[in-house]
Amino acid sequence: MDVIKDFPIYVAKKIKHETVDDLIRQFKGLQANCYDLMINRVVIPRDKKLKEIEKDGNADWRFHEREVKFIVRTENGSSISVEFGLCKTIKSLKDYLYDVKKVSIDQRQMTFNGQELNDEMILNDCEIINDSVVCMNKKNGMSIDIDINNVIEKFDENTIVSDVIKFRKPSNAENYDLVIDGKIVPRNMTLQEANISQQSKLKFQERNITFRVRLCNGSRIRVDMPPSKSILNLKEHLNTVEKFPVCQQRISFNGKDLTDDLTLHDCGIKDDSDVYLLGRLYGG
Structure with missing residues (x-):
């Protein structure tokens, strides 16, 4: 931690900025995001106004590196x-x-x-x-060019397959596998271990999630769907298997009604989740 002698006095007399974030950026520059301000070992919110902080000359002010x-x-x-x-x-x-x-x-x-x-x-x-x-x-693995969905990417042969997926699918990597010649490549292997070589052609394959839909009568339906499918897609599937008209369906998860445009991924629906199919409520 960086301790600043007479820091409260310095703040009271010289700092023109308004917030704790302004103060950290003045002292830490490009590395400001790496630090918090602590007073007497308590982290101060970055959006707190400096004028709201009591100017105690005996207080212990210091910058604390985030971990x-x-x-x-x-x-x-x-x-x-x-x-x-x-x-x-x-x-x-x-x-x-x-x-x-x-x-x-x-x-x-x-x-x-x-x-x-x-x-x-x-x-x-x-x-x-x-x-x-x-x-x-x-170190010093051979660099290889691999074709993923017709896009050429360069990777070290020692890169783990899960990292390749995260690189191309950073927000939802857990929903995809890499497939070569119709076979899923184990995520914990390196490219070299998986025998993926120069100009190998791979594809992303979306994983299905398996969850339960509970009906009003207490029965349950097992559903396998890709997480990119929408709630409307789910309703259409339930209409096919249960003959429950889409316009009369209300889907609920974790106590919240889900709108048609949301995807299963957006809603946080995962393997073994319980989703509820309810009748639509009409205002009177």
């Missing part, structure tokens, strides 16, 4: 949980893994979302956030 919790996955498939500062470099992360976690870092390259991370980069620049998965594989 992220993420996973480092090694080439042998093991996962290491790490909590690290956003301003720390990839080199310091490697040193930490070697010194504290006893992981070999000799000739190892770190990748995130299919892209190589240079030693001098900081975690914040790499866009590593909570629950991210950073991979550490053997």
Whole structure:
């Protein structure tokens, strides 16, 4: 933490900005997103007005580096949980893994979302956030061009398949598999292990989710659908199997009525979810 002597007095007399965020940006510049302001070990909201903070000359003001919790996955498939500062470099992360976690870092390259991370980069620049998965594989793998849905992408052969999917499908990677010659490629393999080579042709295949629709009479229907399908698509399916007119259906999940334009993914419907089919309410 960076402690600033007489910081409250400095703020009271010299700082012209309005909010805590303005203050952090003045002192930390391009790395401002990596820090919080703490007073007496309490994090102050970034949108708080400076004039609302009591100017106590004895208060302990300091900048506190934010930390992220993420996973480092090694080439042998093991996962290491790490909590690290956003301003720390990839080199310091490697040193930490070697010194504290006893992981070999000799000739190892770190990748995130299919892209190589240079030693001098900081975690914040790499866009590593909570629950991210950073991979550490053997360095200097051969670069290969692979065709995914008729788009050529260049990847290191040691890139894990799940990272390839995340690179192309960052917001909903969990909903897709990579398929080659009609077979799903295991997500925990590297491209090399999966025998994916130069100019291999792959396709994305959307995964189905399996969930239950509970009817008013207590019975249940098992439904398998891609998460990109809409609530209207679900109603049409229920009309086909249950002869329940779409215009009379009301779909509810987690206590909320779902509109026709939302997708199953938008609604948070996943494997083993319980969705309710109700009769439509009419105003009187």
